[in-house]
Structures are given as C-alpha cells and as structure tokens.
Amino acid sequence: MIAIHQFAFALLGKLSWSQLPQNNIERGGAAAIVLGLLLVIGTITYLKRWRWLWREWLTTQDPKRIGVMYIVVAFVMLLRGGGDAALLRTQQALSVGSSSGILSSNHFQQIVSAHGTIMIFFVAMGFMFGIINLVLPLQLGARDVAFPFMNATSFWLFFVGMALVNGSLVIGNFTAAGWLSYPPLSELKFSPTVGVDYWIWALQIAGVGSLLSGINFLVTILKMRAPGMTLMKMPMFAWSVLGSMSLVAFAFPMLTVTLALLALDRTIGTHFFTSGGGGNAMMYVNLIWAWGHPEVYILVLPAFGVWSEVVATFSRKHLFGYTSMVWAIAAIVLLSFTVWLHHFFTMGAGADVNAFFGIMTAVIAVPTGVKIFNWLFTMYRGRISFKTPMLWFIAFVVIFTIGGVAGVLMSVPAIDYQVHNSLFLVAHFHMMIVGGVVFADFAALTYWFPKIFGFRLHEGLGRLVYWFWGVGFIVAFVPLYILGFMGATRRLDHYSASLGWQPLFIVAGVGVALIGIGVAFQLLQLALSIWQRNQRRDLTGDPWNGRTLEWATPSPVPFYSFTKLPVVTDRDQFWADKESGKATRQEYEDIVLPKNSSLSVVIGGLAFLFGAGMVWHIYWLALLSLLGIVATLIIRSMNDEPEYRMSARTVEKLEHARLRQLKEYEAYHQ
Amino acid sequence: MKKHLRVWLGVVIAALVVGVSGWYLRLHTIPVLQPAGVIGDKERNLLIFCSLLAVLIVVPVFTLLGVFAWKYREGNQRYAKYSPELTGNRMAETIWWVVPGIIVAIISVVTWQSTYALDPFKQLSSAKPTLHVQVIALDWKWLFIYPNQNIASVNEAAIPLNQPVDFEITSDAVMTSFWDPQLAGQMYAMPGMSAQQNLEANKIGSFPGWAANISGSGFARMTFTIRSMSKDNFAKWIGAAQHSGSKLTAARYAALAKPSTGNPVTYYSWVQPQLYNTTVLKYMTPKLPQLGKHTAGATRL
Structure with a gap:
C-alpha cells in the first residue's frame, strides 16, 4: 500500500x-x-485558421507581430486583473461587522495576490514589451531586434508565466501571501499548499523572459541604430527604453535569485528566510525590493518615452529640452537603485538608515519633475491637437502629480510610519502605475495602432473610454487616501461597522464599476474600428503628422519595415525629411530577415511542463523538460541558416502591389 | 448658453462632493489627522508641513498645464504664437532643475531632523518614569505583557495619560505590523526581532489599532485597542488584571499562540517569567521545537 x-x-x-x-x-x-x-x-x-495562426503568428520572429501578441495577452490579463479588482471591492463593500461578504479570507487573499501579480507582471510588463517590440526597431530605423529568436522565446516564456498563474485557478490555488509573498508567511510552514509555488515558478519563468528581452533591446539600441543615428539623435522613446532595459539587466537577476532561495526553502528545507534555523526574512524583504523598486522605473521609463513622443507630435513641436530629458533618465536609472528601503521604513532600521533612504527618495523626484516641466513646455507655443493620446497625457499629468506628491510625503520616514501599508499607499502606487504607465499604454496603442494595422481606432469611442476611465479612476482611488488616514490597511477582507469606512469603500467600488464601463467601451471601440476598417484606412502612413522614423513607413508597416534602411541626420528625422521634401523618395535594397521558427514555441511548451512539474513536485517531468529545453537550444544553435534574403526586385514588386491596393482604396472612398 | 449650463453643472457637482465629504468626515474620526499622542501630533504636523511644500510644485504644474492646453490648442491659432523650431531654453531648464532641487533640499533637512526626532526607538524625555509594555503578535491576536506589573492582556492595552510608554514589539508567528495611528504609527513585529515604539498619550480615549501587514487568513480581524486613561483609572485597570485570577503559564501561552480569531479581551494576573525574552530568543537558538525534520542536524549542536 x-x-x-x-x-x-x-x-x-x-x-x-x-x-x-x-x-x-x-x-x-x-x-x-x-x-x-x-x-x-x-x-x-x-x-x-490553425495553419495561418501557426505560420503567421505563433512561429513568427517579426517584432511587430510579437508585439501584437504581447498586447493581446496583456489586454486579456487586464480583464482578468480587473475582474479580480471588482471581486475585491465587492467583498470590501459587503464584509462589514457581522457580515463576512462573498469570499473567504483565504480566497480574498489569493485574489489580492493574483491581482497584484497579474497587473504588474502580465499587464504592465506585457503592454510595455509589446509597445517596445512594435515601435523601437522602427524608430531606430532597424528591421528587427538584435536577437530575433531570443525575442520570440522571451514572449513564450512570458506567455507560460501567464498560463501558470491562470492555471492555478483551475487546479490548486494561488499564493495568499500578497503579490511579493513575504516570508515567513510564504514559507512551507505557514503556506503548505501549492499557491506560493505557482507564484514562484510563474515569475521565475516570466522573469527569465524579461531578462532576455532586456538584454535583447539593450543590444538592439546599442548596435542596430540606422547609420547616422548617434545616441543623442535617438528618439526619446528609445532613450527611455535604453534606461529601462539597463535596469532590467541589473535588477531581474536579483528577482531570480531571491525567488530561487525561497523555492529552496520550500522544497529542500533550507533556511534562507524562515523564522528559525538561522533564516532571516528581512533579507528577503531587502532583496525583493532591491529588484522591486527598479521594477517601478522599468515600467515607468518607457511610459515616459511614450509621453515624450505623444506630446511632441500632438503639439507639432520638437520635444523641449532633449538633453536635460536624457540626463533626467540617466539620473533616474542610477537613483532607482538607491531607494529600495523606503518600502519598509517601519522595519526598525536606525534613524540614519531611514533618513538616508528617505532623502534619496525625495531626490529622485527632481529628475521626474524636470521631465514634467519639459513636457509642459513642449506644449508651449505649440499647435496642440487634442486627439485621445493627448487627452490621456492631460489625465496623466494630473493623476501622476497628485500620486507623486503622496509619494514625496511617504518618502519622509516619520510620515511613512503613519501611512505605510495603508490604503493611502495603495492609492499612491495605483496613481503612479495606472496614471503613469497604463494610461501611457492606452495612449501608445491609439497612437501607433494605425502604423501596425493600417487603420485608426474610433476617436469618439476613444473619448468615451477616456472619460469613463479617468473619472472612474479618480472616484475609485481618492477615497482610498481618506481611508488610509482613517486607519484602513491594505488587503482587508473585513472590518468593523463602527469605523464608518463602508460608504467610502462603496464609492471606491462605484469607481471600479465606472472603469469597467470604460473597459467595455474599449472592447467596443476595437470591434467597431475593425468593422469599419475600410473607412478608417491610413493611406498616408503618417496619420498624426509624426516626427520620427516609424512614420516614414507605410501603414500597415510591411514585414520588412523599410524598403531601404534610412540614413539619419536629425533628431526628428521624418519631420526634417518632410520639411525638406525628401520624405517621398522610394528606394529598394536586398533585405535579410529571420525565418520563422517553431523552436521558440517548443521552448515555451517545455517551460510550461517544467513549471508545472516544479509546482506539483513531479520531478521527473521537470527534469525531462529542462533537458528538452537544453536540447532545443542545441538544435537551434546547429541551424546555420536562420535567415533568408529577399532581393531588391521582390521588395519593389511587393511595394508596387501595396501601392496599387492603396490607390484602389483611395479611389473607392472618394 | 450650453457652455454656461455645463459650468454651472460642474460647480453644483463640485459643491455637492465637497459638502457630502465634509459632512461625512465631520462624523468620523480620522486617526492620522486627529492624533491623541505627542508622537502622533508631531507626525501630523510634519505631514501638513510637507503637503504645503508640495503645493509649491503642484500649483505651477497645474497652472501651466491648464494655461498651455487652453492657449495653444489648435482652434486658437489666430491668437497664439507657434514656434515649431523651439527645442529648449537653457535658462528655463536650469530653473526646473534648481527650484525643485531647493524644495527637495528643504525636505531633506526636514527628513533628516524628523527621522532622528521621531525615531520610534528613542526614549521620550519626561519627568515621569517610562511604562514598559511588551507586545507579542500571535496568529491572530495581540498579547500585551506588563513586565513590571507582572500582568498581561489580550487585544487590549491600557496606558496612563501624559506618561511615556515604551512598547517592545516582537512576533511569535509570521511577520506583521503593529499600527496605532492615533498614538504613534507603525512598527513591524517580526519573529526573532525585538523592535520598539515609544509614545505618550495626551488625550483620554479608546484608540483602535491594527495589524497592518498581511499575516494569514485571520489578518483582517487581528485588531486591538489602546485605552489611555487617568493615573487612577490605570492603577484600577492594573489592579483588576492582577485580581483576574488567570495565570499565563507556559502551557496557557502555547494554547493562546495557536491560530485563532475573535479572541475576547482577556487579562492575566501572572505571567511566566521572561516570556517575552524567551519568545524572541527561541528563534535565534538552534533548538527550535517547531522546526521540521530538515533541521535534525541543527538540533544536535
């Protein structure tokens, strides 16, 4: 037996x-x-459509298509994470006094943890990598990233992490210890189920994908810029990606190591972070935030890049203060590694340590403030066209400034003692990450959508989305500042009726519902825009009167991006070309592009089996999958012909066909 | 006409929001902003001072945003200058590196001084002796031990008005956070660590406190009350505890430490000697009763 x-x-x-x-x-x-x-x-x-899906999408190495896949996953995860948020607020509106609401405490805590994990790793990161894939090579005047196969593999690792988190909903459970699952709570003794393991292995796998992406984009920026594009002639978005990816390269290994140590504690009984046996949970908290704080800037820097592009384009002016913008990014990159302790001023470090980290935190507000003023002065003496991306920018400045002030307050340790871990903190970081990052993602999607798909999104519905999201967001989060001052901590699944918090929780819930309507309009906007795509075609390739190289390509941008690689002499190259009348010239050259490869998908599949094996302690499966991944990589490296060449004549033929089609559309719609 | 209507609608909505919020806030206590202790008071003042400083940044940002967005909108071409070749201005950029820099320098000085002044570990200076209270976070209740009075209580602590109190804080479960917003703020309670929070109540009342860091399924119900009272009432409270007849022996403590929620306020007339210290130290010695099979080697040490 x-x-x-x-x-x-x-x-x-x-x-x-x-x-x-x-x-x-x-x-x-x-x-x-x-x-x-x-x-x-x-x-x-x-x-x-299976064959089409496999050939055109799943095995693709085209960064534009990989970008689209990232964004699709991120949007679906936004729905999942948003559903989580709706459940949480419903529970908090109902679970007062003698009522205990609709969720058990443990289930509530799993949902809280899943909400945070999904929104950071699979929504914010997903949108970010998606947009970088879509835009960065085009802006650099490159046809691809430095390592196309690695790029596709990164996506599949990201996808597998996402699949594991959602798999925990079907079989097993998810961590109930918060999105950063601090030990000792996340140790085996207090969390004996597979929940924490799902969390660890989902993040390990997705995290390796992020690290590979970081290296990939870093090399792409350093080595693949168009001739003539010196670093100081790069578009600001590329600069911000350079900053962000440097952070990825240095910060993500820390996450990997920290999670690995926690996994060792849980599987083979080591004592890195346990309460006893020489373990020290404070070490974990330090390590995870040494990654976690740079992570905030990993997300927000590319968003800053998006705002730089959006404001300049829609104000029809050069970005104000390019050089000081670059310095601000550099300052943020360095400083972001010196502030991690502000996430736990209340841990009991001495006044000297707390004061140092408090001051560094206030200092990092300076370069951020500089960026805001530079954007505002980009609007100065501009011709501002208030299309939806620009509207998102206005909401961003308002919300980010309010959230930023809350952040500066919390940088003072003695104030932080009173608001740490409260809903005040929750309101603050949602204002930074939703207002700063997610709104930038929405602006970026509207802005670059025609470039990728060849038609614009419905502007009227876009405005409805904006108002529901913006107003809903204020209604959902301003009450949390007050609740924080009233003593409400984060992650509460129940509270006493006498505290009088219920009305504010209900208002916050109404805000979430308004955001929900905004999301519904987003789906409608997408559906309607696809339905009416022929009326919304962008025939020019330059729907917004753009400034940078991506707008020099036709819409939708062909898979080879550029018929001939551009030569750069100016910061806003395309704007300068338009001014001097050079923008319309057609030239062709031979093009080398990566072939499709199914091996990235194979690695993804094996990584999924590896993750599942580790979560469920099916070690033979984990080991075999790991060996499989190694074997796949060896097979891949034996491939001497990962690329193919397309002659200039073929390109010319494709271009003529495309132009003919465009003319037909034009004739049809006039 | 339509425009006027919109403006009025906006004004009415704003007035309504302000009115209802004001009415709501008047009805409720806001612990962080209405403190009842000397430390809480200073933290509140610091919060208000830094908020006012921040206004120095917020006002120009919002003003510039509003003015530029309105003035340089596309529809206003005739009245607004357009300078597409403007790329920057050294003077202006210097201003917004330097001015926020100065504000941050002021905040830095404030940060440095306040962090030392309000260091939770620092004993408060007072003519009166400091009352020592030891706090152990358990799953999911708070145990308060008064070592000099040799009594203990669960989920309730009494402190005398206008007398400094030194809470020593540890945990005999997972890590959580001890938060008494009307008195002093937050301090992590961690197994094997002993932290401190010094405070002094300057108002009489019952002040709710919370566990502020997720600690498992009973986390939300892990609340406590700190009652600040006159010297006489405090003596009575201690006396009542001393006559409660229930002793906190090692065995009773072990039973209490088992996970549970909704524990009623309980008093103990006697406490196992050195209970707090042994609780802290047991995580630092190799002989750990609750460690699993993996530490068999360590126990032999």
Whole structure:
C-alpha cells in the first residue's frame, strides 16, 4: 500500500482530484478560464485558421507581430486583473461587522495576490514589451531586434508565466501571501499548499523572459541604430527604453535569485528566510525590493518615452529640452537603485538608515519633475491637437502629480510610519502605475495602432473610454487616501461597522464599476474600428503628422519595415525629411530577415511542463523538460541558416502591389 | 448658453462632493489627522508641513498645464504664437532643475531632523518614569505583557495619560505590523526581532489599532485597542488584571499562540517569567521545537 502511494507521488507529485475548485466562486473562475480557452480553440478550428495562426503568428520572429501578441495577452490579463479588482471591492463593500461578504479570507487573499501579480507582471510588463517590440526597431530605423529568436522565446516564456498563474485557478490555488509573498508567511510552514509555488515558478519563468528581452533591446539600441543615428539623435522613446532595459539587466537577476532561495526553502528545507534555523526574512524583504523598486522605473521609463513622443507630435513641436530629458533618465536609472528601503521604513532600521533612504527618495523626484516641466513646455507655443493620446497625457499629468506628491510625503520616514501599508499607499502606487504607465499604454496603442494595422481606432469611442476611465479612476482611488488616514490597511477582507469606512469603500467600488464601463467601451471601440476598417484606412502612413522614423513607413508597416534602411541626420528625422521634401523618395535594397521558427514555441511548451512539474513536485517531468529545453537550444544553435534574403526586385514588386491596393482604396472612398 | 449650463453643472457637482465629504468626515474620526499622542501630533504636523511644500510644485504644474492646453490648442491659432523650431531654453531648464532641487533640499533637512526626532526607538524625555509594555503578535491576536506589573492582556492595552510608554514589539508567528495611528504609527513585529515604539498619550480615549501587514487568513480581524486613561483609572485597570485570577503559564501561552480569531479581551494576573525574552530568543537558538525534520542536524549542536 505504501509502495503504491510512493509510486503515485513520484509519478503525480501533489496532484489529486481534491485540488479542483471547492466552492462556487472558485468554480466560476475555473469555468471562465476553461470555457474561454475552449471558445478560442473552437473559433479557430471553425474558421480553419490553425495553419495561418501557426505560420503567421505563433512561429513568427517579426517584432511587430510579437508585439501584437504581447498586447493581446496583456489586454486579456487586464480583464482578468480587473475582474479580480471588482471581486475585491465587492467583498470590501459587503464584509462589514457581522457580515463576512462573498469570499473567504483565504480566497480574498489569493485574489489580492493574483491581482497584484497579474497587473504588474502580465499587464504592465506585457503592454510595455509589446509597445517596445512594435515601435523601437522602427524608430531606430532597424528591421528587427538584435536577437530575433531570443525575442520570440522571451514572449513564450512570458506567455507560460501567464498560463501558470491562470492555471492555478483551475487546479490548486494561488499564493495568499500578497503579490511579493513575504516570508515567513510564504514559507512551507505557514503556506503548505501549492499557491506560493505557482507564484514562484510563474515569475521565475516570466522573469527569465524579461531578462532576455532586456538584454535583447539593450543590444538592439546599442548596435542596430540606422547609420547616422548617434545616441543623442535617438528618439526619446528609445532613450527611455535604453534606461529601462539597463535596469532590467541589473535588477531581474536579483528577482531570480531571491525567488530561487525561497523555492529552496520550500522544497529542500533550507533556511534562507524562515523564522528559525538561522533564516532571516528581512533579507528577503531587502532583496525583493532591491529588484522591486527598479521594477517601478522599468515600467515607468518607457511610459515616459511614450509621453515624450505623444506630446511632441500632438503639439507639432520638437520635444523641449532633449538633453536635460536624457540626463533626467540617466539620473533616474542610477537613483532607482538607491531607494529600495523606503518600502519598509517601519522595519526598525536606525534613524540614519531611514533618513538616508528617505532623502534619496525625495531626490529622485527632481529628475521626474524636470521631465514634467519639459513636457509642459513642449506644449508651449505649440499647435496642440487634442486627439485621445493627448487627452490621456492631460489625465496623466494630473493623476501622476497628485500620486507623486503622496509619494514625496511617504518618502519622509516619520510620515511613512503613519501611512505605510495603508490604503493611502495603495492609492499612491495605483496613481503612479495606472496614471503613469497604463494610461501611457492606452495612449501608445491609439497612437501607433494605425502604423501596425493600417487603420485608426474610433476617436469618439476613444473619448468615451477616456472619460469613463479617468473619472472612474479618480472616484475609485481618492477615497482610498481618506481611508488610509482613517486607519484602513491594505488587503482587508473585513472590518468593523463602527469605523464608518463602508460608504467610502462603496464609492471606491462605484469607481471600479465606472472603469469597467470604460473597459467595455474599449472592447467596443476595437470591434467597431475593425468593422469599419475600410473607412478608417491610413493611406498616408503618417496619420498624426509624426516626427520620427516609424512614420516614414507605410501603414500597415510591411514585414520588412523599410524598403531601404534610412540614413539619419536629425533628431526628428521624418519631420526634417518632410520639411525638406525628401520624405517621398522610394528606394529598394536586398533585405535579410529571420525565418520563422517553431523552436521558440517548443521552448515555451517545455517551460510550461517544467513549471508545472516544479509546482506539483513531479520531478521527473521537470527534469525531462529542462533537458528538452537544453536540447532545443542545441538544435537551434546547429541551424546555420536562420535567415533568408529577399532581393531588391521582390521588395519593389511587393511595394508596387501595396501601392496599387492603396490607390484602389483611395479611389473607392472618394 | 450650453457652455454656461455645463459650468454651472460642474460647480453644483463640485459643491455637492465637497459638502457630502465634509459632512461625512465631520462624523468620523480620522486617526492620522486627529492624533491623541505627542508622537502622533508631531507626525501630523510634519505631514501638513510637507503637503504645503508640495503645493509649491503642484500649483505651477497645474497652472501651466491648464494655461498651455487652453492657449495653444489648435482652434486658437489666430491668437497664439507657434514656434515649431523651439527645442529648449537653457535658462528655463536650469530653473526646473534648481527650484525643485531647493524644495527637495528643504525636505531633506526636514527628513533628516524628523527621522532622528521621531525615531520610534528613542526614549521620550519626561519627568515621569517610562511604562514598559511588551507586545507579542500571535496568529491572530495581540498579547500585551506588563513586565513590571507582572500582568498581561489580550487585544487590549491600557496606558496612563501624559506618561511615556515604551512598547517592545516582537512576533511569535509570521511577520506583521503593529499600527496605532492615533498614538504613534507603525512598527513591524517580526519573529526573532525585538523592535520598539515609544509614545505618550495626551488625550483620554479608546484608540483602535491594527495589524497592518498581511499575516494569514485571520489578518483582517487581528485588531486591538489602546485605552489611555487617568493615573487612577490605570492603577484600577492594573489592579483588576492582577485580581483576574488567570495565570499565563507556559502551557496557557502555547494554547493562546495557536491560530485563532475573535479572541475576547482577556487579562492575566501572572505571567511566566521572561516570556517575552524567551519568545524572541527561541528563534535565534538552534533548538527550535517547531522546526521540521530538515533541521535534525541543527538540533544536535
């Protein structure tokens, strides 16, 4: 009997039927995931699109397509994370006094942790890498990133991390220890289920993908810029990506090591972070924030880059203070490694340590403030066209400034003692990350959408999206500042009725509902824009009167991006070309592009099996998958012909066909 | 006409929001802004001072945003200058490196001084002796030990008005945070670590406190009350505890330490000697009763 049990454990690890969802809300979540998946598979099968999907998308090495896949995943995860948020606020509006709401404490805490994990790693990071993939090579005048195969592999590792987090909804559970799962709570003794393991391995796998992407974009910027494009002639978005990716390269290894140590504690009984046995949880908190604080800037720097492009384009002016913008980025990159302790002033470090980190935190506000003033003065003496990306910019400045002030307050340790871990903090970082990063993603999507898909998004619906999101966001988060002052901590699944918090939680819930309507309009906007795409074609390739090289290409940008690689003499190269009448010239050259490769998908699949094996302690599976990944990499490196050449004549033919089609559209719609 | 209507609608909505919020806030206590202790007072004042400093940045940003967006909008071409070749201005850029720099320098000085002045570990100077209270965070309740009075209580602590109190804080479960917003603020409670929070109440009242760091399923219900009272009432409170008849022996403590929520306020007339210290130290010695099989080697040391 024991032998059978041991055999079953070796074969299946901790997997068993009892790991399936146990109550109706959990079952609802699992059903949504499973049905959603079946719906997607069914639709593709019905439309007979599998071959097309495999050839054109899943195996692609074209950064533009990889970017689109990132953004699709990020948007779906925005829906998931938003659904989580709606559940959390519903619970908090109901669970007062003698009522305990709709969720159990443990389930509530799993949802809180999943919300944070998903929104940071799979929404904010997903949108960011998506937009970088779409825009960066085009802006640099390059046809691809430095390592196309690695780029596709990064995406699939990101995808697998996402799949593991959502898999935990169907079988097993997710961490209930918060999005950074501090030990000792996340140690085996206090969290014996697979929840923390799902969290660890999802982030490990996605994190390796992020690190590879970071290196990839770093090399792309340093080595693949068009001839003539010195660093100081790069578009500001490229500069901000350079800053952000340097942070990725230095910060993500810390995350990997920290999670690995926690995994060792949980699997082989080491004592890095346990309460006893010489372990020290404070070490974990330091390490995770030594990654975590740069991570904030990893997200926000590319967003700053987006704002720099949007403000300059829609004000029809050069970006104000280019050089000081570059210095501000450099300052932020350096300083972002010197402030991590402000996430735990209340841990009991001495006044000297707290004061140092408090001051460094206030100092980092200076370069950020400089950037805001430079954007404002880009508007000065401009011709501002208030299309939706520019509207998002206005909301960004308002919300980011309010959130930033809250941040400067919290940088003073003695103030932080009173608001740390409270809803005041929650309001602050949502204002920074949603106002700063997510709004930038929305602006970027509207702005670059025609470049990628060849038609514009519906502007009127875009405005509705903007107002519902903007107003909803204020209504959802301003009450949290007050709740924080009233003593409400984060992650509360219940509170006493006598505190009088309920009305504010209900107002916050109404805000979430308004955001929900905004998201519904986003989906409608996308659907309607696709439906009416022929009326919304961008025939010029330059729908916004753009300034940088991506607008020199036609819309949708062909897979080879440029018929001939541009030569750069100016910061706003395309603007300068338009001024001097050079922008319309057509030239062709031979083009070398990477071939599709299914091996990235294979690595992704194996990484998924590896992750599942580690989560469920099915070690033979984990080991085999790991060996499989190594073998795949060896096979890949044996491939001597990963690229193909397209002659200038072929390019010319493709271009003529495209131009003919454009003329037909034009004739048809006039 | 339509424009006027919109403006009025905006004014009415704004007035309504301000009115309702004002009415709501008057009805409720806002612990961080209405402190009842000397440390809380200073932290509140610091918060207000830094907020006013921040206004120096917010006002110009919002003004410039509003003015530029309005003036340089596309529809206003006739009245606004357009300088597409303007790329920067050394003077202007210097101003917004330097001015925020000065504000941050002021904040830095304030940060440095206030961090030392309000260091939770620093004993408060007073003619009166300091009352020592030891706090142990358990899953999911708070144990307060008064070593000099040799009593203990669960989820409630009494302190005398206008007398300095030194809370020593540790945890015998996971890490969490001890937060009494009306008195002093937050301090992490961690196993194997002993932190401190010095405070002094200057108002009489019952002040709610919270566990402010997620600590498992009972986290939200892990609340406590600090009651500040006159010297006489405090003596009575101690006396009542001393006559409660229930002793906090090692065995009772072990039972109390087991995870539970909704524990009623309980008093103990006697406390196992050195309970707080042994609780802190047991995580630092190799012989750990709750460690699993993996530490078999360590126990032999």
